[in-house]
Amino acid sequence: MERYAKISKKDFNRWLESLEDHGKLYGPKKKDGRHVFRPIKDVKELDLNYISTILPPKKYYFPQKERLLKFKIKPFKTAKAIRKFEEFVLFGVHTCDIAGIQCMDVVFRQEPLDANYINRKDRMTTVGIECLTPCDKYANCVSMGNHVPKGGYDIMLTDVGNKYIIHINSAKAESILRQRSYIKKCISADRYLLDAVRKKKEKIFKEEFIGRLTELYAVFSKLYDSEIWKDVGKRCVGCGNCTAVCPTCYCFDVLDEVSLNLNDGLRYRLWNSCQMDDFAKVAGGEDFRPGRSARQRHRYYRKFKYPIDKFSRYFCTGCGRCSRTCMAEINLTETVNSLIREHRNVSIGI
Amino acid sequence: MKKSKAKVAFFDFTDCEGCQLQIVNLNTVLLDILEHIEIVNFREAMSEPRDDYDIAVIEGSISTEHDIKRITGIRKQAKVVIALGACATIGGVNAIKNRTPLNISLMRVYKDKADKFKTIAVKPIDQVIKVDYYIHGCPVHPNEVAEVFKCLLLGKKYDVPNYPVCVECKMNENVCLYQKEQNCMGPVTRAGCNSWCVNNGNICYGCRGLIDNPANDAQNDILANYGLDVNEIIDKFTLYTAVEKKYVKEIKE
Ligand code: SF4
Ligand code: SF4
Ligand code: SF4
Numbered sequence: 001m002e003r004y005a006k007i008s009k010k011d012f013n014r015w016l017e018s019l020e021d022h023g024k025l026y027g028p029k030k031k032d033g034r035h036v037f038r039p040i041k042d043v044k045e046l047d048l049n050y051i052s053t054i055l056p057p058k059k060y061y062f063p064q065k066e067r068l069l070k071f072k073i074k075p076f077k078t079a080k081a082i083r084k085f086e087e088f089v090l091f092g093v094h095t096c097d098i099a100g101i102q103c104m105d106v107v108f109r110q111e112p113l114d115a116n117y118i119n120r121k122d123r124m125t126t127v128g129i130e131c132l133t134p135c136d137k138y139a140n141c142v143s144m145g146n147h148v149p150k151g152g153y154d155i156m157l158t159d160v161g162n163k164y165i166i167h168i169n170s171a172k173a174e175s176i177l178r179q180r181s182y183i184k185k186c187i188s189a190d191r192y193l194l195d196a197v198r199k200k201k202e203k204i205f206k207e208e209f210i211g212r213l214t215e216l217y218a219v220f221s222k223l224y225d226s227e228i229w230k231d232v233g234k235r236c237v238g239c240g241n242c243t244a245v246c247p248t249c250y251c252f253d254v255l256d257e258v259s260l261n262l263n264d265g266l267r268y269r270l271w272n273s274c275q276m277d278d279f280a281k282v283a284g285g286e287d288f289r290p291g292r293s294a295r296q297r298h299r300y301y302r303k304f305k306y307p308i309d310k311f312s313r314y315f316c317t318g319c320g321r322c323s324r325t326c327m328a329e330i331n332l333t334e335t336v337n338s339l340i341r342e343h344r345n346v347s348i349g350i
Numbered sequence: 351m352k353k354s355k356a357k358v359a360f361f362d363f364t365d366c367e368g369c370q371l372q373i374v375n376l377n378t379v380l381l382d383i384l385e386h387i388e389i390v391n392f393r394e395a396m397s398e399p400r401d402d403y404d405i406a407v408i409e410g411s412i413s414t415e416h417d418i419k420r421i422t423g424i425r426k427q428a429k430v431v432i433a434l435g436a437c438a439t440i441g442g443v444n445a446i447k448n449r450t451p452l453n454i455s456l457m458r459v460y461k462d463k464a465d466k467f468k469t470i471a472v473k474p475i476d477q478v479i480k481v482d483y484y485i486h487g488c489p490v491h492p493n494e495v496a497e498v499f500k501c502l503l504l505g506k507k508y509d510v511p512n513y514p515v516c517v518e519c520k521m522n523e524n525v526c527l528y529q530k531e532q533n534c535m536g537p538v539t540r541a542g543c544n545s546w547c548v549n550n551g552n553i554c555y556g557c558r559g560l561i562d563n564p565a566n567d568a569q570n571d572i573l574a575n576y577g578l579d580v581n582e583i584i585d586k587f588t589l590y591t592a593v594e595k596k597y598v599k600e601i602k603e
Contacts, residue, residue, distance in 0.1 A: 239516035
């Protein structure tokens with residue numbers, strides 16, 4: 001198959017309905033004035049015109065609470081908690097969230113491999129949707145370079161008016177496109193339309209940070225002890241929303257639950273995060289990262305410094321969720337820009 | 351030979367008895383628990399109480415000298431004490447009384463008969479006796495009740511979450527009330543209810559008490575930012591947590 005195809009908008013729902021054979025369909029749906037990824041039972045519920053969902057799609061490949069192990073106490077026995085993982089199609093994912101999937105992949109595919117993650121992820125077909133206008137004042141996707149498709153998906157859709165251009169990026173993609181007469185080859189005029197859309201985007205998507213990523217790395221290398229962290233820590237209420245909604249936060253706690261027969265149990269993992277009071281506490285009560293300033297700083301360093309050293313990758317996708325969800329109005333773009341400003345001032349001796 | 355079952359008694363002090371009702375509402379889960387325990391005293395569900403208990407489940411707060419005597423006696427006999435519900439664990443709604451001097455509270459409620467009622471400032475039960483297990487909430491959540499009984503029967507500690515309700519609320523993917531121009535005590539309230547109220551369209555009132563290390567200043571700033579004045583903020587903070595006086599003081603200053 002060619003790398004590009006197209007589908008007319010009038011045939012779009014037909015295609016969606018045909019995806020049933022490829023597993024459960026999940027996509028963005030309205031909830032209370034916001035959007036959330038949910039199972040799509042009726043294709044009319046799908047709403048592709050949305051600002052990032054409350055939780056990123058990570059809940060499908062790294063669920064909030066996930067079974068890891070079954071056990072019996074007497075006689076002691078353990079077994080896999082999940083026998084069979086299901087095929088599913090994750091539909092309508094923004095490019096920033098696809099960058100989030102790529103980050104998670106880097107983490108969970110390190111040795112030792114995370115079997116649950118890989119089992120889920122390998123059964124997922126990702127269909128992206130390209131954003132044509134910036135979300136809102138919270139996103140910083142342009143500075144992170146994630147407002148345009150850069151791989152990591154099976155299919156990317158770009159709306160070019162009365163049709164979508166389909167970028168085919170994997171063998172899986174071909175299997176959900178083939179044998180559908182309404183999916184047509186692209187002609188050169190279609191490629192021209194796609195180029196025009198991208199050109200137009202260049203004009204309306206503006207960088208959110210006042211400096212480039214290379215400068216940012218230097219900034220984070222120098223400003224560990226900046227007063228800015230104190231200010232952020234003072235305003236932070238420690239609710240943990242910013243880490244829960246972040247597509248690249250992957251920390252979890254492990255807990256056991258026993259049923260009422262007091263013999264059969266399940267071991268789970270449950271999302272946890274560096275913003276929690278007990279997160280860095282160890283036996284004996286010692287806390288390695290006390291205080292909200294240190295914890296907030298740690299969150300930023302886990303996006304803009306440590307993963308660059310470890311994985312050569314920024315772990316902020318620019319989705320803007322952390323800033324959008326923060327009731328204390330701690331804004332990532334503002335924090336980063338004040339750091340850049342402070343760094344520039346220090347460098348010229350102000 | 352079958353192991354003899356642990357004998358459990360329920361007692362109530364100053365409260366509405368709603369938490370005991372939640373125990374009855376456990377339905378089939380209660381029957382499963384009853385495989386392991388025997389209830390010997392439960393006013394809401396049985397008529398012939400006995401006094402040979404090992405485990406005391408105590409609902410309600412302490413608000414008279416007589417309460418202190420009675421609960422100390424219960425502690426002497428019980429090997430394990432479970433505090434059931436907000437009144438027992440943190441003082442509950444009735445601790446609002448502590449926000450005004452005792453004699454004024456008495457006058458307000460009992461008028462000219464005020465001197466006939468010998469009451470004291472409201473206390474959660476752990477200010478009088480040692481508590482082994484806490485089941486927070488107003489009312490308690492059935493799942494947590496079952497969880498605590500399991501821990502008790504397995505002889506292990508129950509770890510009450512020390513993170514805020516927001517954590518559960520976000521895992522449930524609720525739209526944050528602050529984004530709907532409402533306010534909420536979730537950021538400083540101890541989780542464990544699975545953000546029960548917010549899931550059902552309500553705000554979090556803080557019935558499970560404050561987390562160990564709440565960010566009171568930041569929470570005040572947020573509430574103030576959403577248009578609440580000092581008194582409204584104090585009302586928010588002390589609907590359930592008036593016992594934790596220092597917070598009220600902090601806000602006033
Ligand atoms: S969402 Fe805001 S208040 Fe909550 S932990 Fe994050 S930075 Fe702090
Ligand atoms: S740090 Fe904030 S903007 Fe960056 S990926 Fe996480 S939630 Fe999105
Ligand atoms: S609605 Fe309340 S509990 Fe939920 S995230 Fe917002 S402040 Fe926290």
